Amino acid sequence: MEINYQSNFKLNKTEKKFLRKQIKARHTLLRHEGIEAVSYATQSLVVANGGLGNGMSRKQLLPVLEKCGLVEALLMPPNKPYSFVRYKTTEESRNAYASLNGKEIVDDLGQKVILYLNFVERAQWKELGHQALPPGLTVVEEIISSEDEKMLLESINWTEDLDNQNFQKSLKHRRVKHFGYEFHYENNNVDKDKPLPEGLPDICDSFLEKWLAEGYIKCRPDQLTINQYEPGQGIPAHIDTHSAFEDEIISLSLGSEVVMDFKHPDGITVQVMLPRRSLLVMTGESRYLWTHGITPRKFDTVQASEDYKSGIITSDIGDLTLRKRGIRTSFTFRKVRHMPCTCNYSLVCNSQRKETPPSFPESDKEASQLEQEYVHQVYEEIAGHFSSTRHTPWPHIVAFLKALPDGSIVADIGCGNGKYLGINKEFYMIGCDRSKNLVDICRERQFQAFVCDALAVPVRSGSCDACISIAVIHHFATAERRVAALREIVRLLRPGGKALIYVWAMEQEHNNQKSKYLRENRISQEKKEEIKCDKSTQGLLEQKSDIGSQNSASSVLSIDYIQEKESSSKTVTNSELPIHTNRTSFHSQDVLVPWHLKTKTGKNKPVEPFGSVGSCDPSPVFHRYYHVFRDGELEATCQTLSNVIILQSYYDQGNWCIILQKV
Template sequence: MDIINDYLQFLLVSNSSILCNVSLEELEAIFLPLDEDAEFIVYPNKRSYSFVQCSSVEKAITVRSELHGLIPQSLKNSHQLFIISFVQNLPKAKKSENFRPADLEVVEDYVSEQIEKELVDLLINHPEGKLAKICMLSYFYFLVQSLKHRAVVHFGHVFDYSTNSASEWKAADPIPPVINTLIDKLMSEKYITERPDQITANVYEPGHGIPSHYDTHSAFEDPIVSISLLSDVVMEFKDGANSARIAPVLLKSKSLCLIKGESRFRWKHGIVNRKYDVDPRTNRVVPRKTRVSLTLRKIRHNPCECKWKEFCDWDRKGEMSVPSSEDLALKLENSYVSDVYENIASHFDETRHSSWRAVKNFIDEIPRGSVMYDVGCGNGKYLIPKDGLFKIGCDMCFGLCEIASKKNCHIVRCDALLLPFRDESADAAISIAVLHHIATFERRKKMIEELLRVVKPGSKICVTVWSMDQSKSEYAKMRGNKDEQLTENETGGKSDRLKVHDGKDFQQQDVLVPWTIDQQGETYLRYYHVFRDGEAEHLIGNVDDCELVSVEKEQGNYIIVIRKNCFSSN
């Protein structure tokens, strides 16, 4: 760059982010003396650089010449050098101000300064006995009960953090007049129709947050009311059916937030532990201050009947339980396997092209001229290759059968547990990613027996299922949110209830796994029974007239090869 027109006024500054222990205030103190009109784009985490927009090209040249390759004196000597580059444009901001969960309502300036002061004064003068600690709040101190990440006071009834609920038999201090006045205002303006009877006041110091969670469906009525005081904060909402879909929502001081409908029952909400937030309207990083939030809830007396039953903890007569009978299993498979694949067939076809290495090796070893069945063939990807085999595929999904048929595949529509093929009519069979959609042990066993029935004695069958252990799978990050925090009452292990899978690690074997067609929320839930280590061996050990040849692990899948006995009773 030899002339001034070759330079630009936009600078990328490496080693200058909050991740590198450089705050926005420190950046401003370093750059503004050189260009008092400079503007900044910084990131609260995950990036090691910031952007500076200088007021002119001349100022940008000056800034770079003064700071490039140096450690500013105001930073620690151990800090890395600032590496400054000219860039053509600043990154386009991904503003989220128009993206909020359905039914969420935020009202700014809902609480007057006078009411804010009265609420804060109430907390200042509230003793909490032996568990109290002194917590600084701006220019004064007050006593509050201590939690791990925040301080809390309850009114009406005590919130039980072990169950995320409140008991009518465990009373807290009466709801004070200033909060009752606030409730009267909410009711008169039709924001709520019933008086809340459980009030939680939380105090958040900068850097503190709360893990992403649902307010328990069975414990509280709709809506959940949140009032923010003293400081702004960004609350993150995460779609329970699509963990990659996150909506940051700015809750300004004195604002009202009504978490209701879909935003309450389907979306998790939480506050990330950090000292800065990105304003989703401007992408400007702003420091947090001490914040007080009031959460107002109404204890539920009747069963929850929300339409988001997959995320609801209410029993609903066992509708969302892991099935224990043939009838319940068939009902589950119809709703969360068959119906789902009919809806996603076209998108499924767009995403399924590559073959598993172990499955391809199995097919390559079948003698040319042999007959092979592909049970649950999907879009026909294993039927298409011209490899000298006579291949017939079948699938329960009509949409996928149509797709495979248009690719000149030989297709039959049928149930994998009731194949329309003659006994001992094939030389081999495969069933890829089907068995884990079968909801009980007896039905999984029946499917293996049906595969064995249609192949000749001595023939091999290849079956694949998802593994519960996805830790070594390169696709693990694609199957959920890698940084999801568990709520205080969430634990792993066996559960009698189906849960929506939300994370790269499976917490239980029977789960509903989201299939997302787009990032706008068109998401379907598929039922899976993911296999534990040794479970394939146990299943095949309970099936007659066969032997287990091998179980191989490939990218989070078990590849199971079975041989039908030469002297089979089938």
């Protein structure tokens, strides 16, 4: 049976609409996933909208498919909005194609979705490599009985915390109680000089003694944090501060299971199932080097096997399904450390690492390390607060996107919280960002986004009609890396495709236009005096006021403009990067810009060219690396690319902007 997609002139209006959507699903799978449908019947079908990534579990989908014939395999790749089904015979597959195409089905979230099926020669997906639990991590199942679980849950008095200011300040969306010492979420630490009046609850004594006697734990904890998670709630990826607690951190899961994500600095992510009534024990590498967190969502991807309880969520896509989260309560025990940490991970240990300001990078390796610490890690920490300040799309960017023809394939490289991903519903738009926490926010907003480095985007060359890169290129620490990032964007474009690039401008006043960044400078006289008296920061600014771009000085660029700028710049080696004073003009091109992480709602909203600069209230401060571009520098950098022409360059609210076209 050959399917003629062209003979739709005999179809009615509803059938034509369905056929268009089926063809659209087919092309989307080909462009974004490399899944190629065929125009003749086979035993295998790809089911668009029927995947774990859009809320469809194996339990919901399999019975629907089995009504059409004997299903030999249902393959559901993790986090993908499609699945593959293989029938015993081609006739059964053909029956499913005819019966289920356009069929409305209810997913596990209770939402109606329409299935679109296409024949494929074979199922295609990327398999994960073999994974093991992070070193030092142990999960002990059924560590307590169901009766003990009930007793522990009933012992928690949540009502007494309704007026607790610490609870209101630190956790707006989750109930929490502290014993022994209060755990401070803004810095993952405790105040060792301020123990709480009462120690750990007496009800915990017998359990701790038993775990010590049986060798599950090696020391008796003196701090306890109890968290209660509703379905859809999570906790950001983090490492408990080395200097705050001893090696062993344990967590008891009650009420419901959950999947916890562990991530190595190299980017390896391992998903670990924590069953109800299990004990998680983190020591060594898993405690000191790997981050751990819980992604906010209402369903987890888990193994479907009846005998599967805990451990790694594998890549066996023939055995994955969705499981709805319940209310989970965790008892996390720690022992407060009173001596400096002497672990074997000195590069990430706050007790052993020397807190000196970073210097201008002199190699690609140093530049990568600088970006890792002062860009990537910072955005992971501030993702939630950062997203709350990113809600209004900029008019010029919206105009660029809306001028593109319907059906365009558009990539947002460095998409942040995805505020541009939903501008035009007629686009096939996908975003990527280096921050997992920002990508998670995109996914919560039902946008297509994935985690990757802007220097290596896993999208096929020439597959995009347009790309945007808003406030990203200025985070790369050398001229060579900035050129490489631009080259990667151009690689994604088809011939004739366009790219819009925004970077921070060193000139915050241009052609009588003062940027919003400077216009909203409302620093009080008291604050001015404070800044004036900050001799260390002021001295750094004065020393760097005539430096220019050290990175450009080491660049391989041969543009006359850059050579001219280099000749007037001082060569600086082993020099500390200056810390920029918020809401003031830039005095150096390579700077650290402070971000004051707000822990509660405040009246003063942070303002900057494209990123928040924080406020005057006491709060954790993170520093992000920026290379702010001089007038003409972005054009000169783009001119080093051999296969683009510059269609337009302009200044917009403290940013240098350029539109490129691939030739």
